[in-house]
Each structure stands twice: as C-alpha cells, then as structure tokens.
Amino acid sequence: MIALLALASSAVWGTSDFAAGLIAKRRPAAAVVGWSQAVSLVVMSVLVAWPGRAWPGGGWPVWAVVAGFSGGSALVCFYGALSTGTMGVVAPIASLGVVVPVLLGVLGGEQPGLVTWAGMIVAVLGVLLASGPELDGSVGLRPVVLACCAGAGFGVTLYSLDRGARSSVLHTLWGMRATSVTCFVLAALLLRRLGGMQRSDLPALAFVGVADLCANALFAVASSRGYVSVASVLGSLYPVVTAGWAYAVLHERLRGVQNAGIALTMAGVALIAGGSA
Template sequence: MGPLLALASAACYGVVDFAGGLLSRRVHFAVVTFLGQIGGLLLALVAALALPAEAVRSTDVLWGALSGAGSGTAMHFLNRGLSRGAMSVVIPVSAVTGVALSVLCGVFFLGDRPSPLAWLGICVTVPALWLVSGGGIGARGGGGGGARTPAGQASLDGLTASLGVAVQYIGLAQADPVSGLWPVAAGRIAAVVLLLPTALRYVPEFRQPRKRLGQAAVIGAGAALGLILYLWAAQQQMLAVAVVLASLYPALPTVLGLALLREKVTPAQVTGLLSAGAAVILLNLG
C-alpha cells in the first residue's frame, strides 16, 4: 500500500505542477505561491478535522511546521524560477537534488537500509528525473515574454528549491501517526506565515479575476493532498523509497503536455519516462 500512496502523491504533484505552470504564465508567481498555500491550509484543516487524531503531540506539530517552511521555500523559488523562463534548469535541478538530499539523509541519519534492488531503483531515478524534466536542453522562454535567466541564477533557484523539498519530505516523515493530519495543517500555517512578507510586497498583483485567484487556491489544495498521501506513504515504508516514488511527479507534466497541449517529447524525455517506469518496478520489487 505504501508504494501506491507514494505514486498517488506523485500524481497529485504532477497535476499541480502542470496546472501551476500554465497559471504562472498569466499570474505573478507570488500570487500563485501564496494563494496556493491558503488553499492547501483550508484542505488540510478540513481533512484533519474529518480524520480525528489519537493525540496531537507538540513535537509532531513542530515537525509539520518545519516541513511547511520547506514547502513554502521550495514553492517560492520554484515558481520564481519558472516565472523567469528557466523551466529546463529549475525543475530538473530541484527534483534531482531534492531526491538525493532526502535519500542521503534517510540513509545516513535515519537508519534507512534500502535493498540492492531499491538502491538500483534510486540510482535509475536520478538520471530519469533529469531527462524527463528536460535537463540540459537549455532554458526556454516562460511567463516573462521569452526573457531568459542566467544559468547561475536559475541553478541557484533550483538548488534552493531542492533544499526546501528535502526539508519538506524529511520533516513530515518524522511526525508520529498518532497526530493524524495535524502536522500537514501546521505546515500549511508555517508556509503562509513564511510567505506573507513576500505577498505583501506584491499586493497590486493580487488584483486578478476571481477565477484565477480560485485556480491558484485549488492548485495549492492539490499540493496539500499530495503531502497527505506522502505522509501516509512514509508511515508505511522507509523514507528513501517514499521520497523517490513521490518525486516522480515531473513525468506527469511531460505526458499531459503531450496529450493536451500537443507538445513534442524529445528522445531524452522518452528515455527518462522509460527509466522512471523501470525505477518504479525496481523500488516495488525491492
């Protein structure tokens, strides 16, 4: 059940990534990021109340808050990089480095001991994520009217986002199941507080049609659902495997772009998709 939950989390994040990328072409990244966390907070609160916890422990709430700080940081720098037209640099750097940091932390500090097959799956996943995300293709024009971002700045956005991703996954995995979904709710509160100063700097950008503001909130709710599924997955298997499976989300925007937007998929992306499929099989067998 754990691998299925992790893959469901990846599916949620894949849809969110695809929808958020489209919305960021029309709405400022600070609006998408902040309202996304508001939407995520609302969904997390409803879910936490609907599924009562045995005991809400302060330690677990703090772990959740740390995870939320990581989420807020990751989304801020990821969306900022995307808004600057650096998709082919920011996404692969953040995805690959985030996975690597999480796995290394699980192995060296949390006692994870993946089997040989699982290790092979992890090793296959890293290049698969890079290829399927378009790594090395060269920065494409994005929401900034075709403006390009220097490679150094794009890489810095991606690396900072990856640190947030690692903190998000590692922190949430430390929460005890007895606290239910309150760690996720606490994380959304922490993310909202963290992102509030940036949102206040761009108040005029929030003057958008209510439809687009609502879309940003719904996208954030989808991200929160992905975190809930990841939390349940991490409670049933080792962190390294849960993180790797949940991090396969970049494959879905590639498939959706092909199916819905008639985008062309490069041979490298096809190789990445096939490698990602092989990694899923290896991780499940391991």
C-alpha cells in the same frame, strides 16, 4: 500499497505543478503559492476542528513549522522557475532535492535492499535523462538557480513531513500550511501587495492548493509507514508527469532520449516495487 501511495503523490504533484506553472506565467509566483495554500489551510482547519477529533502529542509541531517554511519557499522558487523556463527542464532539476531525504533516511538507520537501491538510482537517472537534451545553455541561468533552490527546499520538506507524520499526518499538514500562510500574510502586509489576483483565478488556485495538499498527504502516509528514502524517490518522479502535461497541452517537444528517460524511470519504479515487496 506504500509504493502506490508514493507514486500517486508524484502524479498529483506533477499535475498540480503544471497547473501552477501556467498561472505563474501571468501572476507573481509568490502570490500563486500564498493564495493556493490559503485555500488548503481552510480545508485543513475544518478537518482539524472537526468535533471529537483529539489533539495529538509528539513532535509534529516542530516538523510542521520546518516543512511549512521550507515548502513555501521552495514552491515560490519552483513556480518562478516554471514561469520563466522550460517545464521539462525545471521540474527534473528540482526533483534532485530527493537526495536530501534519502541521505537523512540512510543516516537515520534505513537499509534498503540492493534491488531497491538499484531501482532508486535507475529512477533518478531516468528523470535526469528526461531533461538532458535541453540542458545545453539555452535555458537561462535564473530558472536553473531557482530550480536548484526549490530542490533543496523540497528535500527538507519531504523529510520533515515524514518525521511529523509519524505523530500525526493531519496535524502536521495543518501546521505546515498554517506556517507557510502566516509567512505569506506577513510578506503581503509588509509589501502591501496581494499579487493582483482576480476572481477568475480562484478556481485554478483552489485546484492547485487542494491538489498539492492531497499529494502531501499521500506522501506523508507512504513515508511514515515505510522507508522515507524509498518514498521520497517515488514521490519525486513528478517531473515525468509535468513533462507529460507540458507535451500534451503546451506541445513542448520530447526527444528520443527523453522518452528513453521516461522508460528508464518506469523501470526504476518496477525495481523499487519488486525490492520492497
């Protein structure tokens, strides 16, 4: 069940990222993140303020702030990279941020079995192969750098989500969104810009915001009930989903080695599921 939740978060993240990448091709990446997260903050605020809901203790506020700042910054970098580079390349590079929560999880005492370790390595290699044929220098430096920054931010965010969710999943997600939206509001006031969004953009922004929120929730539940290292790898397989949408909608080509990478990723998932059973 834990593996399925983490995989579900990956599927939702991949779909959300594809939709956000399309919007970011015509609107500023920071505005896409800010407005979409503002929508999800409204949703989370309603849930947190629901009558009779207790306010939990624990260390979730600190982790929520860290996750909000790192996650918001990472998404700006990621959507910016998606808007200027090939989606099938940018997403796999950003997914390498999974190294951060895996290392922190192991340093924190997690001990995945040999089969699980093998599955994690195979899955990550599969994701890399999915982008291999395009990493030949034809992709500009800017999207690659942005994707690397996004990956580091995503790694910190995943680990922070896991730590905060051990006290409260709901309140960690709310605090995370409150932090990121506050940063975007301050930036908008400072720059005196709202990103040029129009009413016609609101449905797509709402979809991105709610989908990203659901993915975060699925991951937080999965990681807080199991190993953050394993959940992070499964949750970081979203590039396969993003590449699939890019192939189906934008007709971005998938070469033989990319298809092999997808198959390798699925094999890794099977090993992880078997080793975690």
